[in-house]
Amino acid sequence: MDASDKFAQTYLEEAGELLAELETAVLDLEDDMENPELVNCIFRAMHTIKGSGAMFGFDEIADFAHYVETFLDKIREGELAVSKEIIDLILVSRDEINRMLNALNNVETDEQDRRDEIIKSFAQFADGHSSGLAEESEEPATPSDSPPQRSTKQQKVYRIRFKAGPDLFLHGINPLGLIAELSELGELQAHFLPEYIPHLSDIDPEKCYLAWDMVLNTDVEENAIQDVFIFVLDKSEVQIVNISSAAEEGSGLQPKLGEILINRGDVSSNQVKDALTRLGELLQESGAVSREKINSALSEQNTAKKYRAVSKPTSIRVPAEKLDFLVNIVGELVTTQAQLSQAATGVTSAELLCAVEGIERLSEELRDCVLGIRMLPINTLFSKFKRMVRDLASDLGKEVDFVTEGAETELDKTVIERINDPLVHLIRNCIDHGIETPEERKRMGKPPRGTVTLTATHAEGEVVIRIHDDGNGLDSEAIAAKAFEKGLIESTDNLSESYLFKLIFEPGFSTANSVTDVSGRGVGMDVVKREIDSLRGAIDITSEQGKGTEIILRLPLTLAIIDGLIVSVAKEQYVMPLHCVKECVELTRDDVEKAHGKRIIALRDELVPYIRLREEFSIKSEEHDIEQVVIVETEGTRVGVVIDEIIGEKQAVIKSLAKVFHGVEGISGATIMGDGAVALILDVAQLVRTACRREEAMYH
Amino acid sequence: MAKTIMTVDDSTSIREMLICTLKQAGYNVIEAVDGRDALTKLNDAKIHMVITDLNMPNVDGIALIEEIRATPAYKFVPIIMLTTESHPEKKVQGKQAGATGWIVKPFEPDQLLAVIKKVIG
Structure with missing residues (x-):
């Protein structure tokens, strides 16, 4: 038997006793209809049957007892006089509750009818009196029923002013406990406001003079904060304002005076900051506000700032031209700095040299930073190829797995844009010329699915992109023959493989046996090479016949x-x-x-x-x-x-x-x-x- | 050291439930069946908190709260009253008498413990 069963059992016994008590009291009441103690006793018994019944899940009993209790309350309050009929009715309802206790779990509908009948009878007596029997209560529910719901939603910032009521201690309330409870809800900054503490001679040690200004950064709703204060709300001043929503609404408003002055160039932002610092001092001197209140306002400002910092998107979009412009200016700066350094070589002033060195370091940092802004992960490019490889492979009746590595490698935006076409061409070549048909691969003892791997890595200030396929590799003899035929070489003898492979980058060279839809549309490897060259990059090719080909692109991180x-x-x-x-x-x-x-x-x-x-x-x-x-x-x-x-x-x-x-x-x-x-x-x-x-x- | 809580209720089942819940949560419990019983049992005992029903024979909850608050040793002790939705006026009286807070019946053991934590930490 678990705990709740045990309680239920206790309740059944208890309710039985209460009913017996109640019966005795009702019978006594019949003899002594004016005795208020008897009415009280009957009321209390019914009240307990109701209250405890609801506690342990006997809702039907509790509901029924509630009606009887409400009726008895009217008698207790003197609104109704006890009569023979009323006593009969109480006894009938007592019997009904008794039946309910004995016949748990097999309630029949006629029983419900009978109960309704009794309730109706009570109602008849109560009729004509002020309120109905089933009054509704507006009271707040039990506080802190469950730990406040922490949603993963937005962070919110609340401004809370809590001025504890003077008799808080006399109600056994520790205001510090409330602040501790608040701090469990999120990041809390509390500023104590000592201004409500009277002079020592006027202090009543049993009274509470404490007040706080708090800023709470949390993800809970305002209700949860209200709940913290539920026991003190009517005794203390509690203000809860969601300032994050106010901040959001306010962000679109007209600019502040200081902002306008700064924008017009009339004052510098430092001057405004200075003035604002003095604003607090001025207000404090004039006695308009206490130092603590200013501190509290400052901490609210900080929290609000932090809130904005976290809740606003962490990236901004900037037109590319602006960035290009910035890179240009930084370029000029680096140039000027170089001039400065050069001019300073003949100078002996340690002070100046120190400053020149500082400028040198800063402009280098600035340059790296600005160039870093232009960097994009190559991933944007790689992901496009997936679909292309898939479509191409199925068009050609080949099976190809496309693997990418190092997609997070960063490259200058311009470089990324400009290597798109060369990469498309190289990957097409891999699939068209490199990877064999599944049947052919099986014949060669390879798995029927070919693999094209695209890798990007950083190496020595360069980005290296490798396009590797496990196809049939380059046929150096075929290349030699073709190059000879095209007049690119004068004889096919004594030429190294690496030399021959490079020939495929020569204009007008194409080894595909037939012109397919994929390659051989006039854009040859020579175009790829020219594009890579113009990016100050390099292209290399290695291949092993029957095993595969790898094309290696080396690209500068930036072009600027x-x-x-x-x-x-x-x-x-x-x-x-x-x-x-x-x-x-x-x-x-x-x-x-x-x-x-x-x-x-x-x-x-x-x-x-x-x-x-x-x-x-x-x-x-x-x-x-x-x-x-x-x-x-x-x-x-x-x-x-x-x-x-x-x-x-x-x-x-x-x-x-x-x-x-x-x-x-x-x-x-x-x-x-x-x-x-x-x-x-x-x-x-x-x-x-x-x-x-x-x-x-x-x-x- | 475990804190001591006094529970005052005339309903055996509720008392049992309170005691069981509190003991499981590691509190010491002093049990009283009504206000008068509570006052005799208080008798300078070290108590961190009182949980009391309001409708009780002999000395009822409101009177008990007033008595406790009038005793110097218990002037500042937190008192939680058990109220029902149907008698809001009782809660007001209880607050005036000096109750710290309230729990509305019916309640779950978890709710009880949450309120206790709120009041005595």
């Missing part, structure tokens, strides 16, 4: 700024992108003579061809006795670039050249140097390509 190596030829400065610079060596006249006219230098045990920038750009001036060679590497090829002097490293903000210069080979842009001079940025990849072509022309 490059780390460059400043070099000079004939006093003119040039910038070489640092990412392709491998090392720098000297080139003496001896070295040149030893090479017997061949433009090759010995770099440890490797021979590296070189080009002379002076010649490439047709600069007419004397060669230095000792020249410098910058060894650059692009697309897996090492080439030296001969220049006069190496000046140093610099972050160069890229300025695009006017349209007239777009066709100029070997130059990708310009930058402004610290001294205000313009330096051209070398397109190293193109220089190297030109050099290789010339060299091949020489040997073939």
